[in-house]
Amino acid sequence: MSKSTGPKAEGERGERQILVMEDESSVAEGLELILKEKGYRVNLARTGKEALSVLDQKRFDLLVADLRLPDMNGMDVIREAKKKESRAEVIVITGYASVPSAVEAMKIGVIDYLPKPFTEEEFMARVEKALERRGGGASASRQEAVQEPERTTTVEEAVETAHQVHVLVVEDEPSVGMGLKMILMEKGYGVDLVKTGKEALKETAEREYDLLVADLRLPDMNGMEVIRKTKKRRPGTQVMVITGYSDVSSAVEAMKTGAVDYLSKPFTEEEFLGRVERSCAEAWRLWALMVFRAPRRQR
Numbered sequence: 001m002s003k004s005t006g007p008k009a010e011g012e013r014g015e016r017q018i019l020v021m022e023d024e025s026s027v028a029e030g031l032e033l034i035l036k037e038k039g040y041r042v043n044l045a046r047t048g049k050e051a052l053s054v055l056d057q058k059r060f061d062l063l064v065a066d067l068r069l070p071d072m073n074g075m076d077v078i079r080e081a082k083k084k085e086s087r088a089e090v091i092v093i094t095g096y097a098s099v100p101s102a103v104e105a106m107k108i109g110v111i112d113y114l115p116k117p118f119t120e121e122e123f124m125a126r127v128e129k130a131l132e133r134r135g136g137g138a139s140a141s142r143q144e145a146v147q148e149p150e151r152t153t154t155v156e157e158a159v160e161t162a163h164q165v166h167v168l169v170v171e172d173e174p175s176v177g178m179g180l181k182m183i184l185m186e187k188g189y190g191v192d193l194v195k196t197g198k199e200a201l202k203e204t205a206e207r208e209y210d211l212l213v214a215d216l217r218l219p220d221m222n223g224m225e226v227i228r229k230t231k232k233r234r235p236g237t238q239v240m241v242i243t244g245y246s247d248v249s250s251a252v253e254a255m256k257t258g259a260v261d262y263l264s265k266p267f268t269e270e271e272f273l274g275r276v277e278r279s280c281a282e283a284w285r286l287w288a289l290m291v292f293r294a295p296r297r298q299r
Helices: 008-013 023-035 050-057 074-084 097-106 120-136 142-148 157-162 174-186 197-206 223-233 248-257 270-294
Strands: 019-020 041-045 061-068 089-094 112-115 166-170 190-194 211-215 236-244 261-264
Touching: 008 261, 023 041, 023 074, 023 120, 023 157, 041 050, 050 061, 050 074, 061 074, 061 120, 074 089, 074 097, 089 097, 089 120, 089 174, 097 112, 097 248, 097 261, 112 120, 112 248, 166 174, 166 197, 174 270, 190 197, 197 211, 197 223, 211 223, 211 270, 223 248, 236 248, 236 270, 248 261, 261 270
Parallel strands: 019 041, 019 061, 061 089, 089 112, 166 190, 166 211, 211 236, 236 261
Antiparallel strands: none
């Protein structure tokens, strides 16, 4: 008997609580029917305020959230929901999908982002995957992103090297790559520039960077694969994607893989530096943890 239809699986589903926040009645009732047929317990909320009220009364394993609501922004509801129940997973469903909203949603803790229209099979696949992760804790990529780096560095050694953030830029277009390198160096960053995925993986194998700025279209391999391999080898390295071929699916995939930001080309110098600074904030947090936990030199 398959796992999906076994008694144990059915029992586990019956214990799962799902809140669907959707103002369009036909969509909400359709999703409720699909989920109940699969054995899940379901509550519906037609507004943001109604959803927050329900969240005050009971705990949920999964919030399925539309972004455009009659009374408030769905993104604000998600933020409040994560405060109330931080371990609950969130899937966004929206008929107004865009790269900026997908990136914002993933940044605030959304596990998946599904543009409308979608099929029953697509929806249920996302729900089941989200609940699997809910049962097993955070995704591997996100666990890796926040784990404390293993160091033998002393406090004094760490402080001595804390003045400069090291950035690896992976960009195959020479003018863009050199331009980004100059901008970063003028701001005091230590910068290395490579043009291919293989060069990037060689660099990250030899040293640890605070930030990887990665284009997705490279001459030798997919930039997403570079990100995956880098995060596996160097979980403390933050990743920011830059791409001239942005779309919702690649933005969501990049954020799931461990990127902390996704920037569409063309962009201004101010936009780029602002994103770099925010991306490096997490690297500095990890460095601070390293310093706090590092042994002191024996005098």
